[in-house]
Amino acid sequence: MKFLTQTFRRSTRTRALAVAMALGLAGGALVMTQRTAMSAEAAVVIAPPAVDEPxxxxxTETAVLAGGCFWGVQGVFQHVRGVTNVVSGYSGGARDTAEYETxxxxxxxxxxxxxxxxxxSQITYxxxxxxxxxxxxxxxxLNRQGPDVGTQYRSAIFPxxxxxxxxxxxxxxxxNxxxxxxAPIVTKTDALKAFYPAEGYHQNYLTLHPDSMYIAxxxxxxxxxLKRLFPTLYRDKPVLVTTASK
Structure with missing residues:
Protein backbone atom coordinates (compact mmCIF):
# COMPACT_ATOMS: atom_id res chain seq x y z
CA MET A 1 0.00 0.00 0.00
CA LYS A 2 2.87 2.38 0.80
CA PHE A 3 4.26 1.81 -2.72
CA LEU A 4 0.90 2.57 -4.33
CA THR A 5 0.54 5.70 -2.23
CA GLN A 6 3.98 6.93 -3.28
CA THR A 7 3.25 6.22 -6.93
CA PHE A 8 -0.09 8.01 -7.07
CA ARG A 9 1.16 10.94 -5.01
CA ARG A 10 2.78 12.21 -8.22
CA SER A 11 -0.22 14.44 -8.98
CA THR A 12 -3.92 14.89 -8.33
CA ARG A 13 -4.45 14.98 -12.09
CA THR A 14 -2.92 11.53 -12.42
CA ARG A 15 -5.20 10.31 -9.62
CA ALA A 16 -8.23 11.72 -11.43
CA LEU A 17 -7.25 9.95 -14.62
CA ALA A 18 -6.82 6.70 -12.70
CA VAL A 19 -10.35 6.99 -11.33
CA ALA A 20 -11.76 7.73 -14.78
CA MET A 21 -10.00 4.78 -16.33
CA ALA A 22 -11.04 2.47 -13.51
CA LEU A 23 -14.66 3.42 -14.13
CA GLY A 24 -14.24 2.78 -17.84
CA LEU A 25 -15.23 6.31 -18.80
CA ALA A 26 -14.58 7.16 -22.42
CA GLY A 27 -13.89 10.75 -21.41
CA GLY A 28 -11.02 9.60 -19.23
CA ALA A 29 -9.49 7.70 -22.15
CA LEU A 30 -9.93 10.73 -24.38
CA VAL A 31 -8.20 13.00 -21.90
CA MET A 32 -5.30 10.57 -21.64
CA THR A 33 -4.97 10.46 -25.42
CA GLN A 34 -5.02 14.24 -25.71
CA ARG A 35 -2.48 14.75 -22.94
CA THR A 36 -0.18 12.12 -24.42
CA ALA A 37 -0.28 13.94 -27.75
CA MET A 38 0.45 17.25 -26.01
CA SER A 39 3.37 15.69 -24.18
CA ALA A 40 4.72 14.22 -27.41
CA GLU A 41 4.78 17.70 -28.97
CA ALA A 42 6.94 19.10 -26.18
CA ALA A 43 10.25 18.08 -27.82
CA VAL A 44 12.22 20.95 -29.33
CA VAL A 45 14.74 20.72 -32.16
CA ILE A 46 17.86 22.57 -31.00
CA ALA A 47 21.40 23.00 -32.26
CA PRO A 48 24.24 21.11 -30.56
CA PRO A 49 26.43 23.10 -28.15
CA ALA A 50 29.07 25.34 -29.70
CA VAL A 51 31.29 24.62 -26.69
CA ASP A 52 31.77 21.00 -25.68
CA GLU A 53 34.16 18.88 -23.65
CA PRO A 54 37.53 18.26 -25.34
CA THR A 60 34.14 6.80 -18.14
CA GLU A 61 32.67 10.13 -17.12
CA THR A 62 29.55 11.04 -15.14
CA ALA A 63 26.91 13.75 -15.43
CA VAL A 64 24.21 14.66 -12.89
CA LEU A 65 21.04 16.26 -14.25
CA ALA A 66 17.65 17.13 -12.77
CA GLY A 67 14.54 17.71 -14.86
CA GLY A 68 11.37 16.75 -13.05
CA CYS A 69 10.41 13.24 -12.01
CA PHE A 70 13.50 11.06 -12.31
CA TRP A 71 11.54 8.16 -13.80
CA GLY A 72 11.30 9.79 -17.21
CA VAL A 73 14.76 11.38 -17.25
CA GLN A 74 16.32 8.05 -16.34
CA GLY A 75 14.23 6.28 -18.97
CA VAL A 76 15.36 8.66 -21.72
CA PHE A 77 19.08 8.38 -21.03
CA GLN A 78 18.90 4.60 -20.65
CA HIS A 79 18.17 4.57 -24.38
CA VAL A 80 21.16 6.72 -25.38
CA ARG A 81 24.16 5.16 -27.11
CA GLY A 82 27.39 5.62 -25.19
CA VAL A 83 25.61 5.69 -21.84
CA THR A 84 26.58 2.76 -19.64
CA ASN A 85 24.48 3.39 -16.53
CA VAL A 86 21.77 5.77 -15.29
CA VAL A 87 20.77 5.90 -11.62
CA SER A 88 17.81 7.80 -10.20
CA GLY A 89 18.56 9.73 -7.03
CA TYR A 90 18.79 13.02 -5.21
CA SER A 91 21.21 15.93 -5.39
CA GLY A 92 21.38 19.41 -3.90
CA GLY A 93 20.73 18.63 -0.25
CA ALA A 94 22.18 16.79 2.71
CA ARG A 95 22.75 13.05 3.03
CA ASP A 96 20.31 12.63 5.92
CA THR A 97 17.40 14.05 3.89
CA ALA A 98 18.07 12.04 0.71
CA GLU A 99 14.94 9.93 1.10
CA TYR A 100 11.83 10.01 -1.06
CA GLU A 101 9.25 10.89 1.59
CA THR A 102 11.43 13.72 2.91
CA SER A 121 34.60 8.49 -26.83
CA GLN A 122 31.02 7.66 -27.90
CA ILE A 123 29.04 10.64 -26.64
CA THR A 124 30.07 13.98 -25.19
CA TYR A 125 28.79 15.89 -22.21
CA LEU A 142 10.27 26.84 -13.00
CA ASN A 143 10.16 24.41 -10.07
CA ARG A 144 7.89 21.99 -11.88
CA GLN A 145 7.57 19.60 -14.79
CA GLY A 146 4.14 18.87 -16.20
CA PRO A 147 1.88 17.75 -13.34
CA ASP A 148 4.68 17.64 -10.76
CA VAL A 149 5.17 20.83 -8.75
CA GLY A 150 7.85 21.77 -6.23
CA THR A 151 11.53 22.64 -5.98
CA GLN A 152 12.34 18.92 -5.98
CA TYR A 153 11.22 18.89 -9.64
CA ARG A 154 13.34 21.87 -10.69
CA SER A 155 15.50 22.03 -13.79
CA ALA A 156 19.13 21.86 -12.66
CA ILE A 157 22.53 20.79 -13.87
CA PHE A 158 25.10 19.72 -11.28
CA PRO A 159 28.54 20.11 -12.92
CA ASN A 176 18.67 31.72 -24.90
CA ALA A 183 10.46 31.43 -22.99
CA PRO A 184 13.78 31.92 -21.17
CA ILE A 185 15.55 28.84 -19.83
CA VAL A 186 15.30 28.62 -16.03
CA THR A 187 17.81 25.78 -15.61
CA LYS A 188 20.34 26.46 -12.85
CA THR A 189 23.91 25.19 -12.67
CA ASP A 190 24.78 24.24 -9.10
CA ALA A 191 28.12 22.71 -8.16
CA LEU A 192 27.83 18.99 -7.50
CA LYS A 193 28.28 18.32 -3.80
CA ALA A 194 27.02 14.75 -3.79
CA PHE A 195 24.61 12.37 -5.48
CA TYR A 196 22.56 9.92 -3.45
CA PRO A 197 20.90 6.93 -5.19
CA ALA A 198 17.14 6.69 -4.71
CA GLU A 199 15.26 3.74 -3.31
CA GLY A 200 15.31 0.54 -5.33
CA TYR A 201 11.69 0.75 -6.44
CA HIS A 202 12.46 3.98 -8.32
CA GLN A 203 15.18 2.41 -10.46
CA ASN A 204 14.33 1.35 -14.03
CA TYR A 205 10.76 2.51 -13.35
CA LEU A 206 9.89 3.37 -16.95
CA THR A 207 11.09 -0.02 -18.22
CA LEU A 208 9.38 -1.98 -15.45
CA HIS A 209 6.05 -0.09 -15.57
CA PRO A 210 5.36 0.90 -19.20
CA ASP A 211 1.60 0.47 -18.64
CA SER A 212 1.51 2.98 -15.76
CA MET A 213 -0.67 5.92 -16.78
CA TYR A 214 1.91 8.34 -15.42
CA ILE A 215 4.61 6.77 -17.59
CA ALA A 216 2.37 6.50 -20.66
CA LEU A 226 14.56 10.66 -28.56
CA LYS A 227 14.24 8.01 -31.26
CA ARG A 228 12.70 10.49 -33.70
CA LEU A 229 15.06 13.42 -33.18
CA PHE A 230 18.29 11.56 -32.37
CA PRO A 231 18.12 8.34 -34.41
CA THR A 232 21.90 7.84 -34.46
CA LEU A 233 22.09 8.18 -30.68
CA TYR A 234 19.04 6.04 -29.90
CA ARG A 235 19.27 2.41 -28.91
CA ASP A 236 16.23 0.23 -28.55
CA LYS A 237 17.40 -1.88 -25.61
CA PRO A 238 17.82 0.27 -22.49
CA VAL A 239 20.85 -0.05 -20.23
CA LEU A 240 19.45 -0.85 -16.80
CA VAL A 241 20.78 0.10 -13.39
CA THR A 242 23.87 -1.83 -12.40
CA THR A 243 24.92 0.14 -9.30
CA ALA A 244 23.58 -0.55 -5.85
CA SER A 245 20.72 1.58 -4.59
CA LYS A 246 19.22 1.79 -1.14
Whole structure:
Protein backbone atom coordinates (compact mmCIF):
# COMPACT_ATOMS: atom_id res chain seq x y z
CA MET A 1 0.00 0.00 0.00
CA LYS A 2 2.87 2.38 0.80
CA PHE A 3 4.26 1.81 -2.72
CA LEU A 4 0.90 2.57 -4.33
CA THR A 5 0.54 5.70 -2.23
CA GLN A 6 3.98 6.93 -3.28
CA THR A 7 3.25 6.22 -6.93
CA PHE A 8 -0.09 8.01 -7.07
CA ARG A 9 1.16 10.94 -5.01
CA ARG A 10 2.78 12.21 -8.22
CA SER A 11 -0.22 14.44 -8.98
CA THR A 12 -3.92 14.89 -8.33
CA ARG A 13 -4.45 14.98 -12.09
CA THR A 14 -2.92 11.53 -12.42
CA ARG A 15 -5.20 10.31 -9.62
CA ALA A 16 -8.23 11.72 -11.43
CA LEU A 17 -7.25 9.95 -14.62
CA ALA A 18 -6.82 6.70 -12.70
CA VAL A 19 -10.35 6.99 -11.33
CA ALA A 20 -11.76 7.73 -14.78
CA MET A 21 -10.00 4.78 -16.33
CA ALA A 22 -11.04 2.47 -13.51
CA LEU A 23 -14.66 3.42 -14.13
CA GLY A 24 -14.24 2.78 -17.84
CA LEU A 25 -15.23 6.31 -18.80
CA ALA A 26 -14.58 7.16 -22.42
CA GLY A 27 -13.89 10.75 -21.41
CA GLY A 28 -11.02 9.60 -19.23
CA ALA A 29 -9.49 7.70 -22.15
CA LEU A 30 -9.93 10.73 -24.38
CA VAL A 31 -8.20 13.00 -21.90
CA MET A 32 -5.30 10.57 -21.64
CA THR A 33 -4.97 10.46 -25.42
CA GLN A 34 -5.02 14.24 -25.71
CA ARG A 35 -2.48 14.75 -22.94
CA THR A 36 -0.18 12.12 -24.42
CA ALA A 37 -0.28 13.94 -27.75
CA MET A 38 0.45 17.25 -26.01
CA SER A 39 3.37 15.69 -24.18
CA ALA A 40 4.72 14.22 -27.41
CA GLU A 41 4.78 17.70 -28.97
CA ALA A 42 6.94 19.10 -26.18
CA ALA A 43 10.25 18.08 -27.82
CA VAL A 44 12.22 20.95 -29.33
CA VAL A 45 14.74 20.72 -32.16
CA ILE A 46 17.86 22.57 -31.00
CA ALA A 47 21.40 23.00 -32.26
CA PRO A 48 24.24 21.11 -30.56
CA PRO A 49 26.43 23.10 -28.15
CA ALA A 50 29.07 25.34 -29.70
CA VAL A 51 31.29 24.62 -26.69
CA ASP A 52 31.77 21.00 -25.68
CA GLU A 53 34.16 18.88 -23.65
CA PRO A 54 37.53 18.26 -25.34
CA UNK A 55 38.71 14.76 -26.30
CA UNK A 56 39.87 12.74 -23.33
CA UNK A 57 41.62 9.46 -22.70
CA UNK A 58 39.09 8.60 -20.02
CA UNK A 59 36.70 5.74 -20.73
CA THR A 60 34.14 6.80 -18.14
CA GLU A 61 32.67 10.13 -17.12
CA THR A 62 29.55 11.04 -15.14
CA ALA A 63 26.91 13.75 -15.43
CA VAL A 64 24.21 14.66 -12.89
CA LEU A 65 21.04 16.26 -14.25
CA ALA A 66 17.65 17.13 -12.77
CA GLY A 67 14.54 17.71 -14.86
CA GLY A 68 11.37 16.75 -13.05
CA CYS A 69 10.41 13.24 -12.01
CA PHE A 70 13.50 11.06 -12.31
CA TRP A 71 11.54 8.16 -13.80
CA GLY A 72 11.30 9.79 -17.21
CA VAL A 73 14.76 11.38 -17.25
CA GLN A 74 16.32 8.05 -16.34
CA GLY A 75 14.23 6.28 -18.97
CA VAL A 76 15.36 8.66 -21.72
CA PHE A 77 19.08 8.38 -21.03
CA GLN A 78 18.90 4.60 -20.65
CA HIS A 79 18.17 4.57 -24.38
CA VAL A 80 21.16 6.72 -25.38
CA ARG A 81 24.16 5.16 -27.11
CA GLY A 82 27.39 5.62 -25.19
CA VAL A 83 25.61 5.69 -21.84
CA THR A 84 26.58 2.76 -19.64
CA ASN A 85 24.48 3.39 -16.53
CA VAL A 86 21.77 5.77 -15.29
CA VAL A 87 20.77 5.90 -11.62
CA SER A 88 17.81 7.80 -10.20
CA GLY A 89 18.56 9.73 -7.03
CA TYR A 90 18.79 13.02 -5.21
CA SER A 91 21.21 15.93 -5.39
CA GLY A 92 21.38 19.41 -3.90
CA GLY A 93 20.73 18.63 -0.25
CA ALA A 94 22.18 16.79 2.71
CA ARG A 95 22.75 13.05 3.03
CA ASP A 96 20.31 12.63 5.92
CA THR A 97 17.40 14.05 3.89
CA ALA A 98 18.07 12.04 0.71
CA GLU A 99 14.94 9.93 1.10
CA TYR A 100 11.83 10.01 -1.06
CA GLU A 101 9.25 10.89 1.59
CA THR A 102 11.43 13.72 2.91
CA UNK A 103 12.48 15.04 -0.51
CA UNK A 104 8.80 15.11 -1.51
CA UNK A 105 8.17 17.87 1.02
CA UNK A 106 10.19 20.24 -1.18
CA UNK A 107 12.05 21.52 1.89
CA UNK A 108 15.34 19.61 1.59
CA UNK A 109 17.15 21.43 -1.21
CA UNK A 110 17.30 18.15 -3.11
CA UNK A 111 16.11 17.74 -6.68
CA UNK A 112 15.09 14.41 -8.15
CA UNK A 113 18.14 13.77 -10.31
CA UNK A 114 19.88 11.15 -12.40
CA UNK A 115 23.54 10.22 -12.46
CA UNK A 116 24.57 9.31 -15.99
CA UNK A 117 27.72 7.27 -16.56
CA UNK A 118 28.94 7.52 -20.15
CA UNK A 119 31.83 6.80 -22.48
CA UNK A 120 33.16 10.18 -23.74
CA SER A 121 34.60 8.49 -26.83
CA GLN A 122 31.02 7.66 -27.90
CA ILE A 123 29.04 10.64 -26.64
CA THR A 124 30.07 13.98 -25.19
CA TYR A 125 28.79 15.89 -22.21
CA UNK A 126 27.43 18.54 -24.55
CA UNK A 127 25.44 16.01 -26.56
CA UNK A 128 23.94 14.69 -23.32
CA UNK A 129 22.85 18.24 -22.55
CA UNK A 130 21.36 18.58 -26.02
CA UNK A 131 19.15 15.55 -25.32
CA UNK A 132 18.40 16.86 -21.82
CA UNK A 133 17.15 20.22 -23.12
CA UNK A 134 15.46 18.85 -26.25
CA UNK A 135 13.49 15.80 -25.14
CA UNK A 136 14.12 14.90 -21.48
CA UNK A 137 12.29 17.87 -19.96
CA UNK A 138 11.08 21.44 -20.48
CA UNK A 139 13.83 23.82 -19.30
CA UNK A 140 11.46 26.81 -19.26
CA UNK A 141 9.29 25.49 -16.42
CA LEU A 142 10.27 26.84 -13.00
CA ASN A 143 10.16 24.41 -10.07
CA ARG A 144 7.89 21.99 -11.88
CA GLN A 145 7.57 19.60 -14.79
CA GLY A 146 4.14 18.87 -16.20
CA PRO A 147 1.88 17.75 -13.34
CA ASP A 148 4.68 17.64 -10.76
CA VAL A 149 5.17 20.83 -8.75
CA GLY A 150 7.85 21.77 -6.23
CA THR A 151 11.53 22.64 -5.98
CA GLN A 152 12.34 18.92 -5.98
CA TYR A 153 11.22 18.89 -9.64
CA ARG A 154 13.34 21.87 -10.69
CA SER A 155 15.50 22.03 -13.79
CA ALA A 156 19.13 21.86 -12.66
CA ILE A 157 22.53 20.79 -13.87
CA PHE A 158 25.10 19.72 -11.28
CA PRO A 159 28.54 20.11 -12.92
CA UNK A 160 31.24 17.89 -11.46
CA UNK A 161 34.09 20.13 -12.62
CA UNK A 162 34.92 23.45 -14.29
CA UNK A 163 34.72 21.96 -17.78
CA UNK A 164 31.15 20.72 -17.25
CA UNK A 165 30.19 24.07 -15.74
CA UNK A 166 31.60 25.94 -18.73
CA UNK A 167 29.83 23.70 -21.25
CA UNK A 168 26.51 23.93 -19.39
CA UNK A 169 26.53 27.70 -18.87
CA UNK A 170 27.73 28.36 -22.42
CA UNK A 171 24.99 26.15 -23.84
CA UNK A 172 22.25 27.83 -21.81
CA UNK A 173 23.46 31.21 -23.04
CA UNK A 174 23.60 29.92 -26.62
CA UNK A 175 20.04 28.56 -26.49
CA ASN A 176 18.67 31.72 -24.90
CA UNK A 177 20.44 33.94 -27.43
CA UNK A 178 19.03 31.93 -30.34
CA UNK A 179 15.52 31.91 -28.80
CA UNK A 180 15.43 28.14 -29.16
CA UNK A 181 12.52 28.08 -26.70
CA UNK A 182 9.47 30.37 -26.51
CA ALA A 183 10.46 31.43 -22.99
CA PRO A 184 13.78 31.92 -21.17
CA ILE A 185 15.55 28.84 -19.83
CA VAL A 186 15.30 28.62 -16.03
CA THR A 187 17.81 25.78 -15.61
CA LYS A 188 20.34 26.46 -12.85
CA THR A 189 23.91 25.19 -12.67
CA ASP A 190 24.78 24.24 -9.10
CA ALA A 191 28.12 22.71 -8.16
CA LEU A 192 27.83 18.99 -7.50
CA LYS A 193 28.28 18.32 -3.80
CA ALA A 194 27.02 14.75 -3.79
CA PHE A 195 24.61 12.37 -5.48
CA TYR A 196 22.56 9.92 -3.45
CA PRO A 197 20.90 6.93 -5.19
CA ALA A 198 17.14 6.69 -4.71
CA GLU A 199 15.26 3.74 -3.31
CA GLY A 200 15.31 0.54 -5.33
CA TYR A 201 11.69 0.75 -6.44
CA HIS A 202 12.46 3.98 -8.32
CA GLN A 203 15.18 2.41 -10.46
CA ASN A 204 14.33 1.35 -14.03
CA TYR A 205 10.76 2.51 -13.35
CA LEU A 206 9.89 3.37 -16.95
CA THR A 207 11.09 -0.02 -18.22
CA LEU A 208 9.38 -1.98 -15.45
CA HIS A 209 6.05 -0.09 -15.57
CA PRO A 210 5.36 0.90 -19.20
CA ASP A 211 1.60 0.47 -18.64
CA SER A 212 1.51 2.98 -15.76
CA MET A 213 -0.67 5.92 -16.78
CA TYR A 214 1.91 8.34 -15.42
CA ILE A 215 4.61 6.77 -17.59
CA ALA A 216 2.37 6.50 -20.66
CA UNK A 217 1.29 10.13 -20.44
CA UNK A 218 4.47 11.86 -19.33
CA UNK A 219 7.47 9.72 -20.17
CA UNK A 220 7.03 7.26 -23.04
CA UNK A 221 6.57 10.20 -25.47
CA UNK A 222 10.02 11.42 -24.41
CA UNK A 223 11.61 8.13 -25.42
CA UNK A 224 9.71 8.26 -28.72
CA UNK A 225 11.01 11.78 -29.31
CA LEU A 226 14.56 10.66 -28.56
CA LYS A 227 14.24 8.01 -31.26
CA ARG A 228 12.70 10.49 -33.70
CA LEU A 229 15.06 13.42 -33.18
CA PHE A 230 18.29 11.56 -32.37
CA PRO A 231 18.12 8.34 -34.41
CA THR A 232 21.90 7.84 -34.46
CA LEU A 233 22.09 8.18 -30.68
CA TYR A 234 19.04 6.04 -29.90
CA ARG A 235 19.27 2.41 -28.91
CA ASP A 236 16.23 0.23 -28.55
CA LYS A 237 17.40 -1.88 -25.61
CA PRO A 238 17.82 0.27 -22.49
CA VAL A 239 20.85 -0.05 -20.23
CA LEU A 240 19.45 -0.85 -16.80
CA VAL A 241 20.78 0.10 -13.39
CA THR A 242 23.87 -1.83 -12.40
CA THR A 243 24.92 0.14 -9.30
CA ALA A 244 23.58 -0.55 -5.85
CA SER A 245 20.72 1.58 -4.59
CA LYS A 246 19.22 1.79 -1.14
Missing amino acids: PTAAH VSTGQTGHAESVQITYDP GRLLQIYFSVAHDPTE ANDMQKQVAQSYIAQL KSHAFP INDLPKVAN
